Amino acid sequence: MTAPLLGEARPTHHRFVLGGFEVTAVLDGRSVRQGVHPTFGHDRSEADVAAYAKARHLPADRYEAVFVPTLVNTGSALVLFDTGLGAMGRGSGAGGFLRERLREAGYAPEMVDVVALTHGHPDHIGGLVEDGAPAFPNARYAIGRAEYDGWVSGAAIPPNRATSRELFLKLVPPLAERIDFLEPGDSVVPGIEAVEAHGHSVGHMAFMVESAGKSVLLWGDVANHCVFSVERPQWQVGFDDDKARAVATRERILDWAASDALAVLGFHMPFPSVGFVERAADGYRFVPETNRLAV
Ligand SMILES: [Zn+2]
Numbered sequence: 023m024t025a026p027l028l029g030e031a032r033p034t035h036h037r038f039v040l041g042g043f044e045v046t047a048v049l050d051g052r053s054v055r056q057g058v059h060p061t062f063g064h065d066r067s068e069a070d071v072a073a074y075a076k077a078r079h080l081p082a083d084r085y086e087a088v089f090v091p092t093l094v095n096t097g098s099a100l101v102l103f104d105t106g107l108g109a110m111g112r113g114s115g116a117g118g119f120l121r122e123r124l125r126e127a128g129y130a131p132e133m134v135d136v137v138a139l140t141h142g143h144p145d146h147i148g149g150l151v152e153d154g155a156p157a158f159p160n161a162r163y164a165i166g167r168a169e170y171d172g173w174v175s176g177a178a179i180p181p182n183r184a185t186s187r188e189l190f191l192k193l194v195p196p197l198a199e200r201i202d203f204l205e206p207g208d209s210v211v212p213g214i215e216a217v218e219a220h221g222h223s224v225g226h227m228a229f230m231v232e233s234a235g236k237s238v239l240l241w242g243d244v245a246n247h248c249v250f251s252v253e254r255p256q257w258q259v260g261f262d263d264d265k266a267r268a269v270a271t272r273e274r275i276l277d278w279a280a281s282d283a284l285a286v287l288g289f290h291m292p293f294p295s296v297g298f299v300e301r302a303a304d305g306y307r308f309v310p311e312t313n314r315l316a317v
Contacts (some may be wrong), residue, residue, distance in 0.1 A: 034119070035127035036294030038315050041233030043096050043213065046127050047287060047294045050089040050106025050149070051117020058085050062250035064258040064265065071250075071257075078249050085247060089117045089145050090295040092240055092287055093129060094231055099211040100129065101136045102158065103229060103240050104289060105149030120149050121157060134158040138210050139165040140242030140289065141223040142173045142190045143261075150193045164210045167203040168225030170194065178224040180263050219244050219275060221268030222261065228275065236315070238285040238296065244268075244275050246290045248308040252276065255305055276306045285315060 037046040055061070059082070063071035072082035089111075091104045111118030121131050137158050140146060142165070149157055172178050173190040194201075204210070204227060206218035219228040222243040229240040245251040246261055255272040262268035279286050279299035287296045288308075296311040 032293065034123045036296070037127065038296070038311075040231065040238055040315065041236040043094055043231065043233040043236075045231065045238060045287070045296075046093040046095075046129075047090050047296060048093065048120055048123050048127060049293050050091055050120040050123070050145075051111050051115075052086055052088045052293075053114070053116035054084055054086050056084050058082055058250065061260040062247055062257060063254070064260045066257055074250075074254065078253070080249060085250075087246075087290060088293050088295070090287075090289050090291070090293055091120050091149075092289075092295075093124065093127070093134075094214065096211055096213055096233070099135045100133050101138055101211060101214060102134045102161070103138050104140055104146040104242070105137060105157065107145050108148030108150065108157070109152065110144070110148055117145070118149065121152070131158050132160050134161045136210060137161045137163050138214075138229060139163065139169070139194075140219075140228065140240070141166075141169055141226040142186070142194065143223060143243070144186055144189050146242075146289070147190060147193050150197070156197070161200075163197055163201040164204055164216075165194070165201060166216065166225035166227045167205060168220065169223060169227065170201070170203060170225070172224030178264070183263060217275075219271050221264045221266075221271040222246075222259075223263050226271075236285075238287055238315075239275070239279065240287050240289075241275060241279075242289050244272050245288060245308075248288075248291050252299065252308040253302065253305045280306055285311065 034049040059068045059071035075082040094101045106120040107117035204216040208216050215230045217228040219226050231238050258265040280301045298309045300307045
């Protein structure tokens with residue numbers, strides 16, 4: 023008998039305990055994208071980026087993107103951060119598997135009390151609606167005021183985000199009656215606070231989650247690749263809507279995380295997307311969590 027080839031297999035959820043809270047990272051999907059440059063090292067030469075990729079044993083012409091919404095159960099509220107790609111992701115196979123994988127992790131979509139959005143890009147809001155109805159039917163919502171206003175007015179939205187803006191206008195304003203608009207420092211629920219992290223998008227927010235002396239910073243898209251944007255935070259990134267501001271935010275948050283040995287969880291960090299930041303020559307290094315949080 024010959025064993026069949028089964029193809030790749032990966033875990034799709036990962037839960038850890040944080041003080042009195044539980045944090046579950048869920049893999050909405052993944053895709054291999056062509057072209058490291060000019061997405062990463064947008065303001066550098068293709069040769070420089072290729073040389074850095076080679077030095078780090080990575081291909082210079084493609085990279086994997088993962089999409090990782092995160093659920094925090096505070097014991098009194100179940101808060102989902104970002105919603106993945108939704109139905110459009112299932113069309114391409116890249117993602118949109120959040121709801122079925124939430125079930126595998128022990129949660130029904132109806133249990134979600136709050137959907138907090140780091141920002142309005144399609145891979146973060148695409149799963150808000152399923153079949154024309156709210157995908158998390160009992161949830162209220164939270165998003166940065168500047169982010170919401172930015173997409174609605176269109177004033178600070180770059181031309182390459184025209185289709186992203188269409189999607190935002192289709193999905194988010196219809197929910198407005200149930201949205202809490204956040205300023206930096208506002209609480210989503212007790213123990214979860216919005217942190218200003220503008221630049222990747224006009225009003226992008228990170229969220230600090232703290233319970234019983236333990237904390238993790240959900241940094242959303244402050245850094246979009248564990249090597250290119252953590253080790254070279256000063257490199258501009260094609261996905262960042264305000265590139266200079268995104269670099270400043272990335273350097274500030276990486277410096278904070280490294281200085282305070284802060285646990286971080288990034289939407290596009292390698293699954294399960296939780297780790298730490300250490301200082302390194304000319305930048306930082308993403309160090310995946312290896313059960314440091316479990317002891
Ligand atoms: Zn993203």
